[in-house]
Amino acid sequence: MAGIASYGAYVPRTRLSLAALGGRPPKEGGPEKAVAWNDEDAVTMAVSAAVNCLRGLDRAKVDGVVFASTSYPFQEKQGAALIAKALDLRRDVRTSDQSGSLRAGIAALRAAVDAVRAGSASHVLVVASDCRMAAPGSSLEAGLGDGAAAFLVSDENPIARLDGGFAVADEIVDLWRTSGDAFVHSWEDRFVVQEGYVPSLCEAVAGLLDRLGATAGDFARVCLYAPDRRSHATVARKLALDADRVQDPLIGRLGNAGCAFAPLLLAAALESAREGDRLLVASYGDGAEALAFTTSEHVAKLEARRGVSWHLERRRSVASYDQYLKARSLNASEWEAAAGPGLSATIHHRERDEDLALVGQKCNACGAVQFPNQRVCETCFAKDDFERARLSDRVGRVVTYTFDFFFPTPAPPTIVTVTEVDGARIHLQLVNARPEDTKTGLPVEFELRRIHTAGGRPNYHWKATPAEERA
C-alpha cells in the first residue's frame, strides 16, 4: 500500500517580525514570518527539504521527482531536473514540475501515490517549495512566508498510507500572477475568503469524509491551508474540529508558504504522529484538495527528521524592514505600476457558467432557451423556473452581422454577429471567416478565445466560427 515513506522540511532561519514590517523595532517573541534570504529561493529550499527527507535512505532507489512551486524562477526550464542533479539522483529518474496553483504541492503528492500504485514508479520524491513575493507595503506582505516540504512516496515501509483523496475545481480570480508580474495580486480579501477559500476547502474535506465514511473526529490531526488565522478558525469551526486535533497553522511563526504550506503542516503532523493515527491535509487553490492518511507501524522506526519544529527553533531576526528589502532587492518607494483592477473578479466568479462554459438556461414554463441567465423569462415572464442549457457544443446560425473597423484587432474588420442557438440569441464575434463569407443564416459552431485583456489579465469567452463537417 503506497504512502509516505519519509519526509523533510526546510524553513529559512531569517525571520522578519511583523513589527519590523510595520516600521517598529522587532519585538522578541512577537509574530513573525520566515523569509528566504538573498541567496535562497524556491529551488534552494526544495533541495534542503529533500536532503532532510532522504537523510539515511538510499538515494539510488529514487526513480521519480515531482517539484511543486508557484515561484520557481524559470518559466521555461524544469526545476525537478535541477533538483535531481543537486541531489545527485540517478540519470534515469522521471522528473516533472507541478505549478500554477496553491494546491500544486498536495496535488503532486497524490499524483506520486497514484504513480507508485500504478506500478510506474517505486520511489517518488515530492518537493513543494514556495517563496512568493508580495508588493512592499501591500496587505498581503505580512501574511506570506517561505518554506519547503519534501516527501518520499513508496510502497516500501510507508509511515503513512494514503486512504483517499477528494478534490474540487473552482474557476476564481482570487490570487494571481500573470507572466512578468513580480508580485502576487489579490482581489478583495473578504471575497477570497467567503467565496473561495472557506466554501472550497469545506467542500473538499466534506467530500473526502463522505467518500471514506469518516467524520472529522476520526482524525488525530487535521492540517489546513489558510490565508490567515481568522479564516483558519472559521474552517475549523465549520468542520466542528476539536482544538487539540487541529494542526497549528504556524501563522505568526512561518507565514503562508504557498503551495508548500499544507505539505509543511503535514510534515509537522508526522513528526508527532503515533501508529494508527489518521491524518487529514487540505490545501486550497482554484478549488481545493483533501487527502487522508493513516500512519503505520513504521512511523516509530523512521530516524528523526529535520522537520518543521527543528527548523522553527533555529532562527535569527532580521534587524529591520530595510534590511529585508535589500535582501529581496525591493524598492519600497516604487510600487508595481498599477494596471487597474481589470474586470471585476466577483462578477467573473458569478458569471463563470455563462462566460466560460457558454451555459444558458431553458425556461421550464415555456421551453424558451435564453442567454445569459436571468430570473424572469424573456418570453413568458415566469420567474426562477429554469434548467441549465449548455450551448457551446451546439450549432447556431447567424441572425445578423456587421463589420466593425474600430474594434482593436490586427486585421480589421472584426465580424460581429447576433447568433441564434437553440433559440437563445447571443452577441458574438465570428472568426475564421472573411466578410464575403458572412451571410445571414450561416451555420456556426463555437470556440473559446481570448476576447480581451484588462488589468493585465486575459479574459476568455466564446466566439462563433463557420460550422464544419463533423469530423
Next chain:
Amino acid sequence: MSRGIRDQVAVVGVGCCQFGENWDQSPSDMIVDAAYEAYADAGIDDPHERIEAVFTGSLYSQKGPHECSDALKMFHRPVSMVSNYCATGTDAFRYGVMSVAAGMYDVVLVVGYDKPKDRGVSGPSVMMDGVRELPKTPAGWFALCAATYFEKYGASRDDLAKIAIKNHHNGTLAPKSFLKREITLEDYKKARIISWPFGLYDSAAQTDGAAAAILCRADLAKQFRDDPVLVKAVSIQSGPNPQKDPDNDFLSWKPTGWAATDAYAQAGIGDPRAAIGVAQVHDCFSLTELLTYEDLGFCEKGSAKEHIASGEFELGGSLPVNTDGGLKTFGHPTGATGVRMIYENVLQLQGRAGPRQVPGAEGKLALSHNIGGHPTACGIAILGRE
C-alpha cells in the same frame, strides 16, 4: 419652495432584498428580489400589465435604466435612471411621486439598488480626482464638522458611541440588515480610527442591496391595500460644496435644513417634534446622524447630546430614529438606501415592523432623510396614513 403634492400619491407596496455582501447575486438578482416582494405586497400578480413606468436609482451602475428593465422584463414603457449621490434613492422616489401626481401614470415602480461589493474594495475607496484634490474618503468629508462642533458644544466621541450602539442594537431586530451584532462602549473605543473622530463603528457598513416601492394615484390605493400610506412631502435640495462655501460654520450640513423647511411646508408640519413619530436618517457616519437631529428640528442646535443621553431617539424613546439599524447595519448601497428607508417607514406606519415596531407610529408621520455628495444634496420624504 415647492408647492407640494400632499396626499395625491400613495405607496401601496414595498420590498427589500437581503442586504449584505451578496457575492452570488447580480444587481438584477437583487432587483428581482425587491420588486417581486413589492408586487406581492401590493397584491399585484400581473406586474407587466399594471406597472406603467419605472424609476430606478443607482450610483455605481454603468448600465443605466436597462439593468432594471431587463431584470424585470419591464419593456414597452418608460424606465428611467436617476442619480443624485447618496440621495439617489429618495430622488428616484421623488420622480415616481411627481410622475403620478402630474397625472402621467396611475401605477409606477421605484427601484433603488447598488452593488459596491463587485468593485473588489473593502472599506472606503480612496478617491484621487485631480492634482489639487486631496486623496479623500467619505469619512474624511463628513468628519469635517467634528472639530468645530465638539469645540463649540462640548460633544465628544462618547456621544457618537451612543448612536452607534443604538443602531447596532436596532439592526439585530431587522431581518434584512447585514450586521446583527450588539456592540459595547468598549468595542467602540477599541476599534481603529478611519478618519478622526470616526472609528470603525461610527461608519456605515459596505453592502449590496436593492429596495422597491409601488406608487399609485391616492384615489386608487384601496384597490391594492386597505392600509395605504400617503406621500405627504418629498424634497430634494442641492447645496454648495461645504469645503469652499465661505459661509459654512461646520456645525450643520445646509441642504438638510433647506430640505426640511421645504418638506415641512409641503406636509403642513409646524412642529416636527410633535408631528413625526418615527424617522430614518442618513447615518453614513454617527456624527451625520447627530447633526441631522438638529438640522431636522428634532432638537435645538447644540443640544443633541442631551437628547441622545435621554434615550429619546432609541426604540422606546419618544422619537425613535433608524429603527432598523440604519446605514450602520444595513450598509449603504447608495441607490438603495433612500428606498430602503421608505420600506421601513411604510412597515412602521402599517404596524408591520415586528419587534422594532414603534407603538403609535400609525397615528403620526414618518420621515426619511438622505444626504450625499461632499455633502452637497439632501432628500427628505414624509409619509403618513390617511
